[in-house]
Amino acid sequence: MKRTRFAVILAAAALILGACGDAGEDDKDPVDTEVDSNAAAQFEDGTRMKEIAESGKVKIGVKYDQPGLGFKAAGDDAPTGFDVEMAKIVAAKLGIKAGDIQWVETISDNREPFLEKGTVDFVFASYSITDDRRKVVGQAGPYFLTGQQLLVKKGSGIKSVEDIKGKDVCSVTGSTSLANAEAKGAKVRGFETYSQCRDQVLDGAIDSMTTDGSILLGYAALNPDELEVVGEPFSEERIGMGYAKDKPELCQFLTDTVQEAMDSGDWAKAFEATLGKSGAETPEPPAMDPCA
Amino acid sequence: MQVLIDNFDRLLEAFLTTFRLFLVAGGLSLVFGTILAGMRVGPIDVLSKAAAFYVTVFRNTPLLVLLLLVVFGFPKLDINLGYFWMNILALTMYTSTFVCEALRSGVNSIPLGQAEAARSVGLGFTQTMQNVVLPQAFRAVVPPLASVLIALTKNTSLCSVFGMAEATALMKGLLNDNTSQLWWIFGGIALGYIVIVELISTVAGLLERHWRIA
Numbered sequence: 338m339k340r341t342r343f344a345v346i347l348a349a350a351a352l353i354l355g356a357c358g359d360a361g362e363d364d365k366d367p368v369d370t371e372v373d374s375n376a377a378a379q380f381e382d383g384t385r386m387k388e389i390a391e392s393g394k395v396k397i398g399v400k401y402d403q404p405g406l407g408f409k410a411a412g413d414d415a416p417t418g419f420d421v422e423m424a425k426i427v428a429a430k431l432g433i434k435a436g437d438i439q440w441v442e443t444i445s446d447n448r449e450p451f452l453e454k455g456t457v458d459f460v461f462a463s464y465s466i467t468d469d470r471r472k473v474v475g476q477a478g479p480y481f482l483t484g485q486q487l488l489v490k491k492g493s494g495i496k497s498v499e500d501i502k503g504k505d506v507c508s509v510t511g512s513t514s515l516a517n518a519e520a521k522g523a524k525v526r527g528f529e530t531y532s533q534c535r536d537q538v539l540d541g542a543i544d545s546m547t548t549d550g551s552i553l554l555g556y557a558a559l560n561p562d563e564l565e566v567v568g569e570p571f572s573e574e575r576i577g578m579g580y581a582k583d584k585p586e587l588c589q590f591l592t593d594t595v596q597e598a599m600d601s602g603d604w605a606k607a608f609e610a611t612l613g614k615s616g617a618e619t620p621e622p623p624a625m626d627p628c629a
Numbered sequence: 630m631q632v633l634i635d636n637f638d639r640l641l642e643a644f645l646t647t648f649r650l651f652l653v654a655g656g657l658s659l660v661f662g663t664i665l666a667g668m669r670v671g672p673i674d675v676l677s678k679a680a681a682f683y684v685t686v687f688r689n690t691p692l693l694v695l696l697l698l699v700v701f702g703f704p705k706l707d708i709n710l711g712y713f714w715m716n717i718l719a720l721t722m723y724t725s726t727f728v729c730e731a732l733r734s735g736v737n738s739i740p741l742g743q744a745e746a747a748r749s750v751g752l753g754f755t756q757t758m759q760n761v762v763l764p765q766a767f768r769a770v771v772p773p774l775a776s777v778l779i780a781l782t783k784n785t786s787l788c789s790v791f792g793m794a795e796a797t798a799l800m801k802g803l804l805n806d807n808t809s810q811l812w813w814i815f816g817g818i819a820l821g822y823i824v825i826v827e828l829i830s831t832v833a834g835l836l837e838r839h840w841r842i843a
């Protein structure tokens with residue numbers, strides 16, 4: 338008995354330290370994007386697009402812990418997910434093959450600093466468009482709409498957002514989702530990563546996890562026997578693409594490129610290969626904001 | 630600036646949580662640390678060794694690791710204390726070792742002759758400690774104990790990623806929603822911590838004056 342307990346503690350520690358890499362989809366390139374070999378020629382001199390296309394290198398910030406959106410299991414070469422597919426489409430337009438993209442892990446806190454300092458050229462990291470963020474960085478899109486939902490253990494009794502009053506609800510520390518849940522009367526619990534939060538739900542220490550429905554669907558798909566997503570979305574998040582504010586020409590380029598993918602059906606293909614795997618129906622592509 | 634004014638009630642609530650973490654963990658650490666110090670300097674060999682072992686283990690474990698083990702490990706063992714008490718437990722396990730060592734240094738600073746004198750007038754170990762050694766030791770350890778408690782105050786910020794909605798957690802939230810006012814938010818939160826730490830320093834200063842040998 339003692340030994341099992343000790344083993345459990347060790348396992349728990351290993352799990353935490355190992356950052357939980359238990360899921361990986363191995364589909365190579367779900368979307369067949371054509372890489373323009375002479376991409377640089379189509380851009381005007383002096384634009385950031387031209388610079389990137391000529392250098393043949395692009396650094397893109399994505400999340401590594403959101404299955405279905407941006408996820409990289411320990412040992413994988415490259416991340417997978419819908420955000421990642423969108424990033425590949427944009428890179429292809431710049432004449433850069435998926436294999437040549439330099440992926441950089443971003444977390445919610447460092448997306449703006451990374452764009453401001455030039456650590457990354459673009460951010461595709463479930464990056465909600467907000468007016469305040471647009472004061473600091475450029476955000477094009479939205480290329481995806483999602484809303485906050487609840488992930489619970491099956492049979493938890495929580496059916497909708499009305500049921501979380503007084504319950505323990507977790508998400509990533511400082512996220513907007515957590516503030517929304519607090520406003521609904523939940524006792525909010527912040528953790529460093531989504532997977533830690535999910536583990537607490539699995540262990541029964543927390544009643545529900547909340548964040549964008551798309552992220553939750555990814556987690557539910559990893560544990561379909563134990564977890565389920567419940568309730569209607571109770572917020573609307575407009576997921577956009579981040580770029581440096583001092584390169585405003587990128588906005589039109591990003592918007593046009595993604596619009597093309599939406600029109601050609603590549604957007605839908607990317608969805609089906611990633612988020613669609615959890616059984617979610619492919620939605621209509623959202624209308625994007627015009628660039629100022 | 631606006632973000633701090635608009636969120637003043639949330640700031641207050643978050644710092645109240647920080648302060649509660651500090652107060653409860655600090656209080657328990659003082660009690661438990663004093664017991665540990667008593668065991669370490671006491672005449673019973675087994676207790677002294679046990680206390681020394683405890684200090685070695687928990688003083689040398691990073692607080693983050695203790696928090697990980699308690700907050701993520703306990704629910705896996707079906708031990709449910711609630712998040713506040715799990716955080717308090719980890720903070721106390723860690724901080725009490727520093728309290729113990731600060732007190733021990735205080736006790737060791739009292740010349741042996743004092744204890745011998747107390748013993749020679751017929752006081753036992755407990756009486757000697759209570760009436761002769763500890764009152765003087767406490768006076769000597771006020772500055773190092775204040776440092777330990779100040780460190781504890783700042784350590785509570787780690788709890789922000791272990792389910793506590795305290796000041797650092799709020800800071801992350803405010804940064805997320807008000808990216809353009811980064812420096813105001815950093816400044817405001819830092820100021821809050823400075824206020825709590827100044828409070829500790831002030832109390833320590835008063836105690837020092839109060840216990841000063843006339």
